Amino acid sequence: MQKSLFPSQLPTIISRLQEMVIAAAASPDVLLQKEMITLCLQPLSDSDPLFSQKKRLSDARNLKFEFHIPVPSTEEDVLNILNHIVRSARILHLDEVEIYFAEDDACGPFCPKNELESLNSILLIIDSLFSCAKSDGMEVLQVLQKATVSMINCVGAQNIDSMIVKWVDTDAEESLMKWGKDHGVRTKLKIAYFEEAGRGAIASEDINIGDIALEIPKSLIISEDLVLESDMFDVLRNLEGITCETMLLLWSMRERYNSNSRFKNYFEALPKCFNTGLSFGVDALSVLEGTLVFEELLQAREHLHQQYDALCPTLCANHPDVFQPEMYSWDQYLWACELWYSNGMKIICSDGKLKTCLVPVAGLLNHSVCPHILRYGRMDPETKSLKFPVSRPCKGGEQCFLSYGSLPGSHLVIFYGFLPKGNNPYDVIPLDFDVSCAEDDTSQCQSGETGWTSHMIRGTWLSKSSKPHTYHLPSPLLAHLRAVLKGSDFEMDPGESIHEEIERSVLETILSIFTPMMEALGDSDEVDRESSNWDVKLALDYKDLQSRIISSILVSCTAGLRELNGS
């Protein structure tokens, strides 16, 4: 589901409680014992692929990663320090898209996922400090804990991803849950149906931060190990270049119809069709013409067709006993691809390898940009199970959401068949510049002195920057264009950081990229939304989203130009 399900580095929590003995100046005979709480965030690691960008941001803001809180302290002082801790944690947890848009003058919150990751990492440290705190220290920790939990609750309160429950459990889902529980699944969730998202999971009781909402034993997880044990492997092992993922896909096509399968209840509860972008009909495709997703979708389908043609007919002809032709049609292949794309989870298994797996029951969790479950994806070696703890509370009866990752709408449409509600901070338009620079200036041209070599843009309503000459556009992009356009054409006074002519050129360049994009989107008013099929509706929603993003960029550039022209 998530392309990289587990955060690349687990937070190594280094925390300690130090006792400091301070001599009282007034009376040298008396030693006052003063407790000091030291809270250390995971330090920036140079193995982090975003190390240089994070370092630049944290240096620009003078951030620290180790904090000392004197005990006792006033509540105000504690909360003030917590504010600094949170600012640092946010930077540590930024992912590639989030950091690209993190402006130097912004201290967050950046987006719900980053906020939840940061606050949960802090909460974990605070909780670990309780065991060695003394009474005054306890009080300080309680203040820190209460304030952090309250910030987490605030993130949840702003979430608008609520859906209306239609019904709870049908036969197939009921059998799946019963089968799961009989085989060791432990859960505080039950299955429900939502008009907007199909099945999903609701909390059957209040689930608090850190509680395990769902625990799936290893024995129920479908991974490549099953293919390696099956008769299929004898045939597939001889195929050059075949990946474990493809083997597993072929295995699942057959297992779906195996009445003796260990996973019968799981396969029976799967949808008969997945309704992702890969199944779009011609009408939906024609709506998408002119959007970025159109080409991506055609390429993805072409790739799958080629893969099918290269594999299935030959396997069925040469090994009909293993690959029965009636189970290996193109439609069945597409169904299996959609299953794996929309339900596959990347898990670090007991052998330390990252594998794409199907996880019964967990596969019923829907996605949100403000999820409850973020930290999962590593098999617990002790319990031999996969645990899904919540990072924000989920009240009984509420839908419990998972994060499928930092995914843009285009990816969600093609591989999952939906667009999430609310602002998706990962809805970016990538920008590939073919830069030809003066030879001696190439590196500066490519990075615009910010370390970024690829660029992106998103809806400008998401920008909170109030700095002049930012136009609600990302600063790495502006820096890059300024560096490229500066070239040798403009004379800049020493010390001059902004040159009006360059600013105009930057904004005009962006307008020249997005004006034709907006025109290419055309008008979709003539399509009757109400009577359209699911795929046309989704294509229209995606197109609306693209228009909204592009139009916000055009408005920001035009406003910027007007400002520069003094009108």
Ligand SMILES: C[S@@+](CC[C@H](N)C(=O)[O-])C[C@H]1O[C@@H](n2cnc3c(N)ncnc32)[C@H](O)[C@@H]1O
């Ligand atoms: C892992 S499955 C989740 C269970 C799924 N709803 C079902 O009925 O089987 C992923 C699929 O759920 C749907 N989905 C997940 N999150 C959604 C959301 N926020 N809004 C609408 N549909 C969603 C999409 O169809 C997606 O391909």
